[in-house]
Amino acid sequence: MNYFCTMNAFSDTIIEWYAENKRDLPWRNTKDPYLIWVSEIILQQTRVSQGYGYFLRFVERFPDVQTLADAPEDEVLKYWQGLGYYSRARNLHAAARGMRGKFPNTYEGVRALKGVGEYTAAAICSIAYDLPYAVVDGNVYRVLSRYWGIDLPIDSTQGKKTFAAMAQELLDVSRPSLYNQAIMDFGAIQCTPQTPDCLFCPLAQSCQAFSQGKVAQLPVKQHKVRTVDRYFHYIYVRAGAYTYLHKRTGNDIWKNLFELPLVEADHALAEEELLASPLLHSWLAGNGSFTLGLRRRQVKHVLSHRIIYADFYELILPEDTVSFGEFLRIPIAERGRYAVPRLIQAFWEREDV
Ligand code: SF4
Structure with missing residues (x-):
């Protein structure tokens, strides 16, 4: 039978899947916004397998906002060496210097940090403070576009608006931290870009892309990156x-x-x-x-x-x-x-x- 889950059932299924498949990552076992921030910035352009060691070394040397703020930029960059996208490290450092030892505890405050966009602010606020902000990253675009069969380009204005509104509606506001982490891991492990595990997917029966044979075509992007x-x-x-x-x-x-x-x-x-x-x-x-x-x-x-x-x-x-x-x-x-x-x-x- 081919049917759509209700939105609640979708969220529940993702959370149940997460309970069994959650990755044991050091930044997942904390509510410390500083550690979550550092992990999110590292993982913006980096695979978990590569970022893992960097995260551990970074927070060992800079365990809190003040230690990071007090360090010279050259040393921060040295700890970032090899990760690429060095503006991330410069922004982390500049933002730490502006905090005066205290990490902001509102969405607006977090969003105002240098280098923090909507996705990162939602991730930090939901995971650290259980604030009801849905994350929308590449994993979320992929899962939503495939499951609901949406072919709006994810890099178009209309696509961004639609997926953001949908993600917010799907958010389980009673447990935003859990739901956000669950859908990100679901995209990273189950509904992957190249080889999604559709045969053993708990959403397969109601997944539009799977039933229509469009998994490889979704999500859609309109612009190719020019190099x-x-x-x-x-x-x-x-x-x-x-x-x-x-x-x-x-x-x-x-x-x-x-x-x-x-x-x-x-x-x-x-x-x-x-x-x-x-x-x-x-x-x-x-x-x-x-x-x-x-x-x-x-x-x-x-x-x-x-x-x-x-x-x-x-x-x-x-x-x-x-x-x-x-x-x-x-x-x-x-x-x-x-x-x-x-x-x-x-x-x-x-x-x-
Ligand atoms: S069935 Fe396949 S495409 Fe659909 S949500 Fe599951 S893994 Fe993704």
Whole structure:
């Protein structure tokens, strides 16, 4: 028999499923809004399996709002190194500094925190304070669009409004914390993007997408993300026991992280082109002899809107070199203290340089 659950029955089924399938995650066994906030920010763009260790290390070092607020930004970024989307860490830190030791306890107060959108505010407020705000994230869009057979694009204004209203109506207001966590886990474990487990799904009998054979077509998105290719040529300088870094500033990826001297171009430069680069020459001015050699070509690093193709060169300078452009001179043995993009960390590790 094919029938829709009532809204209450839908919520009850999801909560029953959760009781049996709940993941044992450290941020699920707490009502501390700070810990829930940190976990939600980490998980915004990160899989649970990757974020788990980061969460534990982060809250061990920064166990509460004040400790985070008191820490230098460079250290916060270092604990974030490898997670990507570093604006999340900068926003966490800035928001902690604005709290004066006390986490806000209203939806409006939480929503006003830097880097906190509607989804994160609803998650924090429902889980920590049992406030009746429904979460709407990718998991929720997927479950609702499939179960109710809705093909409105989830990235359209109309789609967003419809799904948000529906999610709010479905929310079990007597237990918002439980319901929100249940539907997020249901989407993450049962009704997954590529391989939903429809055959063993407690909602299968009444699921519209399943009965109509449309599971793979839902949810619908109207815009494809456009990506831009960028070509980075990193120069790993070695002058005796020293190397050179600089901090990225400006409104671009990896803001406030450290990186190797970089020549960016609109295409992958051949070695001779790099050698002729005015930027490289300006850095080398005043330095005597040098040797430049390619260590690694076309390392592909995929970000949400960009694909970076990186070549890594090694530049050997005389041991007594004391400056290279405006870069920061650091002992190679201490480079691990600096927060760098994963791309650079991986180069150091793989090349054993
Ligand atoms: S039957 Fe399949 S598509 Fe429908 S809710 Fe269950 S897992 Fe998702």
